Amino acid sequence: MPGRLTWRDASGTLRFVSVLTCDVSEVDAFVECQVPASIPLYRLVHFQIERPAREAGDLPAVLQQGKVLSAVYRVGPYKSSTGTPQGYALRLLVEPQPAVARADTRETLAVAN
Secondary structure, eight states: OEEEEEEEOTTOOEEEEEEEEEEEOSSEEEEEESSOOOOOTTOEEEEEEOHHHHTTSOSOHHHHSSOEEEEEEEEOOBOTTTSSBSEEEEEEOOOOOOOOOOGGGOOOOOOOO
């Protein structure tokens, strides 16, 4: 699915690059850049899926809403032709979903008198 990354470089200049998502889940995504781009490890980026792909319905709910603040947590292998990474793994910085508590999870404890 086509998407876009935006971030600010070390000098504060706004940068962006078009990407293709290879793998996406509720908490992370792996993207490949369509043009050479060098994004440092641990850089905060805004990740969004392009509007036509968002409406397809195959995405996690958080990505259907628009931009998601993310962190680059892994840089893929470098292409020898360009010297830039083939892709980036992003951790989506979203609030975790609360776990559903079940009533039958109480443990029985022994009490000594």
